[in-house]
Amino acid sequence: MITHLAVADLLVTFLMIPLEVGWRLTVQWLAGNLACKVFLFLRAFGLYLSSNVLVCVSLDRYFAILHPLKLNDARRRGKIMLIIAWICSLIYAVPQSFVFHVSSHPEYPKFHQCVTFGFFMNQAEEIAYNLFCVVAMYFVPLLVICCTYTKILCEISTKSRESREDTGRSEGGRTKTKRCTNSAAGGRLTLRRSDTSTIERARGKTLRMTITIVSVFILCWTPYVAMTLWYMFDRESAMRVDTWLQDALFIMAVGNSCANPLVYGSYVVNFRHECSRCLCLCSNTSEANLDVRLTCRSRGK
Template sequence: IPTNQSQNVPAPSFTVAARCRVAATLVLFVFAACSNLSVLISVCWGRGYRLAAHLRPLIASLASADLVMTFVVMPLDAIWNITVQWYAGDMMCKLLCFLKLFAMHSAAFILVVVSLDRYRAILHPLDSLDAGLRNRRMLLVAWTLSLLLASPQLFIFRAIKADGVDFTQCVTHGSFRYLWQETAYNMFHFVTLYVFPLLVMTFCYTCILTKINRQMHKSKDGEHCLRRNGTDKIPKARIKTLKMTIVIVSSFVICWTPYYLLGIWYWFQPAMIQHTPEYVHHILFIFGNLNTCCDPVIYSFYTASFRADLTDVLACCRGRRINNASPRSVDRLSGGSARAPVEMESDLSSNQHSGNPA
């Protein structure tokens, strides 16, 4: 969250560390855009549509939130570092700062919804009949809260030209009468962006793991308790989805915790920015944005349907290259391509029997 620029700090410039930050941001942007778009397309129109009906909106919303982060936060950060000062005017200053905070809130709140869905699915499996409607309502609340909590950005940010120099910046200068007010505003968003989601997710997964541990101890013959059959047992497909969501939540915590801790330190001790190496700020922000790239990778690792869609795309691209190749090269590759349909069919049949996340 950009902070007040009223402290006496040197004028910003496009340093070597900032150039490295821009280069890394562009790499993350390309990967996050391609991977999250692939997840969204797979869930909406590909094999991912075979997922349980109550899971599809969750995965699609998570990919959408990551795409908002990708197409708003990353380009804004890269361009702002390149231009150093603000050239887009007052209206774009307000709008883009609003969209930035909206993207960060939506990404955090969607993870909260996913955690609550897993909590209900494991601890209250009989309520799964209305899981689709419940998830849609929670998603609506998550997106609406993101809009409401980000709306103050439209009023406190503005493009201000510095006195005596030709330098304009998008800042909150003049929006708060006292420093403690701005600190309170930043702390409020720290709670809604990080502390509240972390507490909810910790509660949900602590309860889930406690129940799983209790069920494993109930096993009389020492075998693993998590089977499809039997009473009071958790289906394997549900456990598979639980593992995926735990890893996704863990990546969120690991990627963003250093960035927020640095922010807290700065809010209470603004002078520390003069004693902290510049590259530290850049590295922590890049590390936080890495979370948008982790989600689709984790999803592909746990979801066979998404991997099958990627295999189809690669096979299609490879088939086009073969069609455009010379007849001699086609003959040379014919031995391997003849086996492709059989292998594809066996992969699909194995995916159908492996059990999609539920």
């Protein structure tokens, strides 16, 4: 999951961002009609894929925690979800190749631009298409992410509360609480104190992870989505907004791909351990090279 998310974020970082920078520098489109269709398709595809893989990650964690007995199917289920994410991203991004095309300015024929003018029959069709893009790229992923992580947090909170209650009853009625025993009231398994603390740590980590993931996604995408909706339904007033502010909102949306490695990597990879391991490898390599040089020098080589 994290690998596919990294691929999607790298597509945005090394394809979409340089494209936008070059387009801003040249002002007009200089790469031709075919490049217009291909690059605009890839630009949308990277954003769709990033959002869809985030949905896959949330669903994978949902099944792992709420349906732990189905872990044998986790790998197959993960592959199916990722395949669906890639296919859906391709389907969502394909219309970009038809919507965008190179057109010349009516008063300046030598000035070419990659635009959507002339494709839609009326403004209602353009609004419907843009609204579909916003829903598929932002609202649906946000809804799924919020629902899945909320269910995960509720499940962990429930288990934590049950484990505390069972531990309290077992300590009051029995002295041997170090091994798991059947509770007389509900037939549930009584967890050891170490298991209870583990669940508490998992609950705290899940709470922090949920707040961070949802907050970063909302913070990065909501301003740009709000600006897009404003432009769709009230174009005249939206065009009065300064261009630098619109560009800043767009950069925030794209910045979600730059934030994903930090957000998800911080909960998957132990950075302190990895940094220590890399430093140890570097130091071991330096010591080995030093030994080789000293050996060669002693031999007169």
